[in-house]
Amino acid sequence: MTQKPFEIAIIGGGITGVTLAISLLKRNIRCTIYEQAPALGEIGAGLGIAPNARRAMKICDERIFEAFQRVGTYSSDLSGRPVWIDFLDGTSPTPAPELKPKFSIMSPPVGHGGVHRARFLDAMIELLPVNKEGGGEGGILRVGKRLDTIVDNGSGKLQIKFCDGTTAHADAVIGCDGVKSRTRELVVGLDENGNPKEGAKCGYSHKYAYRCMMPTKDVAAQLGEEKCQNPCLWMGPNRHVLTFPVNQGQLLNLVAFVTDEGEWPSKTNTTLPATRDEVFKDFEGFSENVRSLIQMTKDKSDRWGLFDLADNPLQTFYKGRVLVIGDAAHASTPHHGAGAGFCVEDVAILSTLLEDEQVNGTDDLEAVFGAFDKVRRERDQWLVRSSRRAAETYEWRNKEIGTDFEKMEKDINARQGMCWDVDLDKMLVEAREDLGRRLGKTAA
Ligand SMILES: Cc1cc2nc3c(=O)[nH]c(=O)nc-3n(C[C@H](O)[C@H](O)[C@H](O)COP(=O)(O)OP(=O)(O)OC[C@H]3O[C@@H](n4cnc5c(N)ncnc54)[C@H](O)[C@@H]3O)c2cc1C
CATH class of the missing domain: 3.50.50.60 (FAD/NAD(P)-binding domain)
Structure with a gap:
C-alpha cells in the first residue's frame, strides 16, 4: 500500500x-x-x-x-446461554441462586463479551x-x-x-x-x-457509580453458579447494579449505579474517594443478594461521577x-x-x-x-x-414504563438492537x- x-x-x-x-x-x-x-x-x-x-x-x-x-470472555462459553444481560429484581428477598430473571436480553450467538480493560x-x-x-x-x-x-x-x-x-x-x-x-x-x-x-463541556448526568472487581470464587456460594457466569442487572428504585464475568470467569466485575438529584460536589475531579459504608448506605432497601455483594467489595473505593454530552451535543x-x-x-x-x-x-x-x-x-x-x-x-x-x-x-424511573417488565424488555431489546445491528x-x-x-x- x-x-x-x-x-x-x-x-x-x-x-x-x-x-x-x-x-x-x-x-x-x-x-x-x-x-x-x-x-x-x-x-x-x-x-x-x-x-x-x-x-x-x-x-x-x-x-x-x-x-x-x-x-475476552463470552457468557455463552461459561453458561452455554448467549445472554447479554439477565434482568433481576434487586429488591426481591428470594435468595440469588433461586431468583429467576424478570426477563433476559439475548445476544446470539455468543452473548455478552466482557474484558478486563x-x-x-x-x-x-x-x-x-x-x-x-x-x-x-x-x-x-x-x-x-x-x-x-x-x-x-x-x-x-x-x-x-x-x-x-x-x-x-x-x-x-x-x-x-x-x-x-x-x-x-x-x-x-x-x-x-x-x-x-x-x-x-460535559455535564453531570446526575448518576454516579462505584466500580470494583472481585474473585468469582468469593461470591459463587452467595450468587449461585449461573449468576457468576452471566451478566446480571439488579434493578431497583433509583439505583441498579451490574455484574459480569471477565478473565474467563475468574473475576466478577461489579458496577453499582446511583441516581443523584444534587450537583457533583467537585469542580475539578470527576472521581472522588468513597468507603464501603457509603456504598452500603446508598443501597439501603435493596435485597440481601445485592447488599452481600457490596459487603464483599473493598473497604476503600472510588465514586465516579458520570458526565456526558447529552445536554450539549x-x-x-x-x-x-x-x-x-x-x-x-x-x-x-x-x-x-x-x-x-x-x-x-x-x-x-x-x-x-x-x-x-x-x-x-x-x-x-x-x-x-x-x-x-x-x-x-x-x-x-x-x-x-x-x-x-x-x-x-x-x-x-421511566414514567412510560415503570415496573411493567414486558414493556421494559421490549424497549431494551429495541434499543440494544440499534446499538448492535448497525x-x-x-x-x-x-x-x-x-x-x-x-x-x-x-x-x-
Ligand atoms: C462506569 C463506566 C462503564 C463503562 N462500561 C462500558 C462498557 O461496558 N462497554 C463500552 O463499550 N463502553 C463502556 N464505557 C465507556 C467507555 O469506557 C468509553 O467510551 C471509552 O473508554 C472511551 O475511550 P476514549 O479513548 O475515547 O477516551 P479515554 O479512555 O478517556 O482516553 C482519553 C485519553 O486521552 C488522554 N488525554 C486527555 N486529555 C489530554 C490532553 N489534553 N492531551 C493529551 N492527552 C490527553 C487521557 O489521559 C486518556 O489516555 C463505560 C464508561 C464508564 C464511565
Missing part, C-alpha cells in the same frame, strides 16, 4: 487513540499518539464489547479482534511498534504531552502546542482525549478571554483539519454498554475514509472529516441520549459517496 502524503497527530492514548493508531499504521498512514500521562494505561475495571464493536474491530485491523478474542489495552499496545512508555521503533508514541492548543499558521502543517512548552507539527489533528477533551474545546472555539465556551465534530472522535466527540453514560464500541466504530469509518484512493493530500483531509461528521454524528449522539434513558428504565459496510459506502461529492469526484 503506498504511503499517504500526510501525517496525523492523535491526541490521547485510550482505547480510541490506540485503536486509531493501529488502524492507520495498517493502512500505511503515518501517525503519532500524544498522551498526557507518563505511560499508556487503563483502569482495572471491566468493559463489555458488543457485536457492533467486534465487527468494527475487524474493519480496523483483524488483529484487534484477535487480541479481544485472546483476553487493562488486559485489553495491553494486548492492543502489543500491536504497536512501541511500548507503553513510548520506547521502541518510530517514536509513534510521545508520553507526558498534554495538548494545550493548535495553531493553523497557514504553512500547511498545523502546529500543536503542549503544556510543557514543546511543539509538534502534523497535517491533521484527531482528538481522542476523552470526556474532558481539550481538542473538543478547540473545535467548539474559545471565548474572547481564551476560555472554553460552555457548549464544549456538538454541532460539528470538526473544524478545519481538527476532528474529535470517541468520548471526546460523544461522551456518554455507560448504560447500553456501548460507549467504547461506538469509539471503535468511529475509528473503523475514519481510517477507511483516510485510506480511500480519492484522498491524495493534505487538502483532502477537511473533506474526510466532513464526510465522517455526516455519517457518524447522528448515531453517536443517539447513543448519548438513549443511554441516559436506559438508566431511567433500569431504575424504574450496517457498517453501508455506512462506509455512504461516507465514501459523500466524500466524493465533497472532493468533486465520483466515488470508485
Whole structure:
C-alpha cells in the first residue's frame, strides 16, 4: 500500500487513540499518539464489547479482534446461554441462586463479551511498534504531552502546542482525549478571554457509580453458579447494579449505579474517594443478594461521577483539519454498554475514509472529516441520549414504563438492537459517496 502524503497527530492514548493508531499504521498512514500521562494505561475495571464493536474491530485491523478474542470472555462459553444481560429484581428477598430473571436480553450467538480493560489495552499496545512508555521503533508514541492548543499558521502543517512548552507539527489533528477533551474545546472555539465556551463541556448526568472487581470464587456460594457466569442487572428504585464475568470467569466485575438529584460536589475531579459504608448506605432497601455483594467489595473505593454530552451535543465534530472522535466527540453514560464500541466504530469509518484512493493530500483531509461528521454524528449522539434513558428504565424511573417488565424488555431489546445491528459496510459506502461529492469526484 503506498504511503499517504500526510501525517496525523492523535491526541490521547485510550482505547480510541490506540485503536486509531493501529488502524492507520495498517493502512500505511503515518501517525503519532500524544498522551498526557507518563505511560499508556487503563483502569482495572471491566468493559463489555458488543457485536457492533467486534465487527468494527475487524474493519480496523483483524488483529484487534484477535487480541479481544485472546483476553475476552463470552457468557455463552461459561453458561452455554448467549445472554447479554439477565434482568433481576434487586429488591426481591428470594435468595440469588433461586431468583429467576424478570426477563433476559439475548445476544446470539455468543452473548455478552466482557474484558478486563487493562488486559485489553495491553494486548492492543502489543500491536504497536512501541511500548507503553513510548520506547521502541518510530517514536509513534510521545508520553507526558498534554495538548494545550493548535495553531493553523497557514504553512500547511498545523502546529500543536503542549503544556510543557514543546511543539509538534502534523497535517491533521484527531482528538481522542476523552470526556474532558481539550481538542473538543478547540473545535467548539474559545471565548474572547481564551476560555472554553460552555457548549464544549460535559455535564453531570446526575448518576454516579462505584466500580470494583472481585474473585468469582468469593461470591459463587452467595450468587449461585449461573449468576457468576452471566451478566446480571439488579434493578431497583433509583439505583441498579451490574455484574459480569471477565478473565474467563475468574473475576466478577461489579458496577453499582446511583441516581443523584444534587450537583457533583467537585469542580475539578470527576472521581472522588468513597468507603464501603457509603456504598452500603446508598443501597439501603435493596435485597440481601445485592447488599452481600457490596459487603464483599473493598473497604476503600472510588465514586465516579458520570458526565456526558447529552445536554450539549456538538454541532460539528470538526473544524478545519481538527476532528474529535470517541468520548471526546460523544461522551456518554455507560448504560447500553456501548460507549467504547461506538469509539471503535468511529475509528473503523475514519481510517477507511483516510485510506480511500480519492484522498491524495493534505487538502483532502477537511473533506474526510466532513464526510465522517455526516455519517457518524447522528448515531453517536443517539447513543448519548438513549443511554441516559436506559438508566431511567433500569431504575424504574421511566414514567412510560415503570415496573411493567414486558414493556421494559421490549424497549431494551429495541434499543440494544440499534446499538448492535448497525450496517457498517453501508455506512462506509455512504461516507465514501459523500466524500466524493465533497472532493468533486465520483466515488470508485
Ligand atoms: C462506569 C463506566 C462503564 C463503562 N462500561 C462500558 C462498557 O461496558 N462497554 C463500552 O463499550 N463502553 C463502556 N464505557 C465507556 C467507555 O469506557 C468509553 O467510551 C471509552 O473508554 C472511551 O475511550 P476514549 O479513548 O475515547 O477516551 P479515554 O479512555 O478517556 O482516553 C482519553 C485519553 O486521552 C488522554 N488525554 C486527555 N486529555 C489530554 C490532553 N489534553 N492531551 C493529551 N492527552 C490527553 C487521557 O489521559 C486518556 O489516555 C463505560 C464508561 C464508564 C464511565
